[in-house]
Amino acid sequence: WQLIAPRDPSLPPVVFHWLPFIGSAPSYGNDPLKFFFECREKYGEVFTFILFGRKVTVTLGPKGNNFVLGGKSLSLSAEDAYTHLTTPVFGKDVVYDVPNEVFMEQKKFVKVGLSTENLRAYVGMIDQEVQEFLRRDASFQVFQKNATEEWGSFDVLKVLSEITILTASRTLQGKEIRDSLDKHFADLFSDLDGGFTPINFLFPNLPLESYRKRDVAHAKMSQFYQDILRKRKETGSEYEHDMMAALMNQAYRNGRPLPDHEIAHIMIALLMAGQHTSSATGSWTLLHLAEKPEVADAIYREQVEHFGSGDGHFRTMTYEDIKKLPVLDSIIRETLRLHPPIHSIMRKVREEVIVPPTLSAPSENRTFVVPKGYYVLACPAVAQVDPRIWRNADTWDPTRWSDPEGAAAKAFTEYNDEHGEKVDFGFGLVSKGTDSPYQPFGAGRHRCIGEQFAYLQLGTLIATLIRSLEFRLPGPFPAHNYHTMITLPKDPRIVQYRRRHHD
Numbered sequence: 001w002q003l004i005a006p007r008d009p010s011l012p013p014v015v016f017h018w019l020p021f022i023g024s025a026p027s028y029g030n031d032p033l034k035f036f037f038e039c040r041e042k043y044g045e046v047f048t049f050i051l052f053g054r055k056v057t058v059t060l061g062p063k064g065n066n067f068v069l070g071g072k073s074l075s076l077s078a079e080d081a082y083t084h085l086t087t088p089v090f091g092k093d094v095v096y097d098v099p100n101e102v103f104m105e106q107k108k109f110v111k112v113g114l115s116t117e118n119l120r121a122y123v124g125m126i127d128q129e130v131q132e133f134l135r136r137d138a139s140f141q142v143f144q145k146n147a148t149e150e151w152g153s154f155d156v157l158k159v160l161s162e163i164t165i166l167t168a169s170r171t172l173q174g175k176e177i178r179d180s181l182d183k184h185f186a187d188l189f190s191d192l193d194g195g196f197t198p199i200n201f202l203f204p205n206l207p208l209e210s211y212r213k214r215d216v217a218h219a220k221m222s223q224f225y226q227d228i229l230r231k232r233k234e235t236g237s238e239y240e241h242d243m244m245a246a247l248m249n250q251a252y253r254n255g256r257p258l259p260d261h262e263i264a265h266i267m268i269a270l271l272m273a274g275q276h277t278s279s280a281t282g283s284w285t286l287l288h289l290a291e292k293p294e295v296a297d298a299i300y301r302e303q304v305e306h307f308g309s310g311d312g313h314f315r316t317m318t319y320e321d322i323k324k325l326p327v328l329d330s331i332i333r334e335t336l337r338l339h340p341p342i343h344s345i346m347r348k349v350r351e352e353v354i355v356p357p358t359l360s361a362p363s364e365n366r367t368f369v370v371p372k373g374y375y376v377l378a379c380p381a382v383a384q385v386d387p388r389i390w391r392n393a394d395t396w397d398p399t400r401w402s403d404p405e406g407a408a409a410k411a412f413t414e415y416n417d418e419h420g421e422k423v424d425f426g427f428g429l430v431s432k433g434t435d436s437p438y439q440p441f442g443a444g445r446h447r448c449i450g451e452q453f454a455y456l457q458l459g460t461l462i463a464t465l466i467r468s469l470e471f472r473l474p475g476p477f478p479a480h481n482y483h484t485m486i487t488l489p490k491d492p493r494i495v496q497y498r499r500r501h502h503d
């Protein structure tokens with residue numbers, strides 16, 4: 001029909017496709033970045049593609065990110081885009097199941113639980129959980145034997161998923177959740193997680209077993225958290241540093257306290273928000289460190305310099321210490337540049353929006369209109385690996401962040417000069433603006449509130465692993481698997497390790 005019907009010139013160009021309803025779903029689903037770069041070649045920074053009947057307008061580059069992430073929530077709605085996926089998993093009356101103003105209040109409640117004081121208490125706990133895991137888990141038998149020459153191996157995603165849930169539950173989620181992890185909680189999590197996939201996003205109501213399991217798991221998990229809350233109130237137990245304790249003391253602006261089911265559902269939402277994002281980032285980081293042992297050695301030397309006692313022992317880091325470790329910091333930052341866990345950030349258009357001429361068709365000075373009912377999509381990952389912005393864009397090079405003369409600083413300066421605009425990226429500092437070319441945590445009103453926690457969790461667990469182990473990569477570096485909600489390393493993702501020589 002595209003060939004016959006004259007195209008409305010105010011609409012963004014539609015990506016060519018053969019199959020009417022399915023549209024570009026296969027190309028987008030298999031490799032969204034490749035698809036977006038190819039579309040940019042053909043259509044420019046703004047185009048619409050068809051995804052199982054939905055019309056999705058993509059706006060690329062820092063300006064495109066700004067359009068979606070800085071858009072007014074009245075016109076561009078996250079809840080309309082996501083609620084059918086998230087509400088069955090998180091539960092009623094939280095996040096995208098409520099009007100945006102209410103969720104914004106809920107985000108503030110969560111921030112109280114992520115206070116510096118709480119974060120400070122977490123470093124030691126994470127370190128301890130990781131050390132215990134190394135001493136106990138079957139993947140680390142070679143380490144446990146005390147052999148220094150022998151190499152063992154593990155599936156990096158499997159190990160990082162376990163370490164992430166152990167450390168998140170020991171810290172944010174609270175003691176009761178940590179204690180039940182070895183029992184039924186892990187199974188509940190797994191069933192719930194099976195309902196948080198791109199299929200659930202695309203087809204909200206399928207008569208599949210996984211949907212039924214998701215619903216059963218949600219009901220049980222919600223009840224489990226509510227039982228904990230009841231017990232805490234009955235016994236007056238105090239868990240001052242965890243999130244549930246923080247949420248129990250909050251009230252909305254109109255004075256209404258948070259009911260137990262809302263606290264339970266916020267806790268589930270945080271569990272889901274932090275689990276795959278952190279475990280994927282941790283996995284990619286370890287894969288890179290295994291591929292480039294000289295970078296792992298640089299982290300090790302940084303650890304020895306700050307915390308070593310000279311005999312292979314280390315003192316535990318503090319929260320303040322972690323913020324002052326440029327090598328460790330740059331490794332996480334650079335990993336998130338190449339492998340941001342979330343590739344597509346979507347909003348649903350509630351009232352028609354105009355794409356500014358600088359973005360839509362700059363050479364023709366034309367504006368596009370995105371009609372009501374469309375989706376808009378930002379893909380910060382494209383700007384993060386755009387060779388027009390970054391030098392050696394595809395290379396994992398943490399030094400670009402720590403060297404004031406380095407590639408990141410230069411790339412940003414050149415980008416600013418070329419575009420005649422001032423974006424304050426600073427040295428090592430990255431703009432949190434909605435038009436930054438580096439946005440692994442999103443931007444604007446929906447920006448991530450878990451960033452500090454994620455850095456602390458990842459920084460501590462990597463430092464703890466590097467203190468004890470050396471890594472190497474036995475095979476080729478894994479490609480991205482985009483078939484999951486979060487971009488994961490494809491199988492095989494095996495890393496080899498041995499006990500570190502302390503000399």
Ligand code: HEM
Nearest residue numbers: 273274277278281342345440441442446447448449450454
């Ligand atoms: C939002 C990434 C860890 C809680 C977001 C968004 C991104 C993101 C891209 C924006 C989504 C959008 O605009 O639609 C990440 C990454 C993480 C991470 C890369 C780790 C490496 C966490 C953790 C938590 C968390 C650990 C909780 C403790 C949230 C919340 C939002 C959010 C509550 C707000 C959603 C909204 O306002 O719509 N995150 N996240 N995230 N994240 Fe994270």
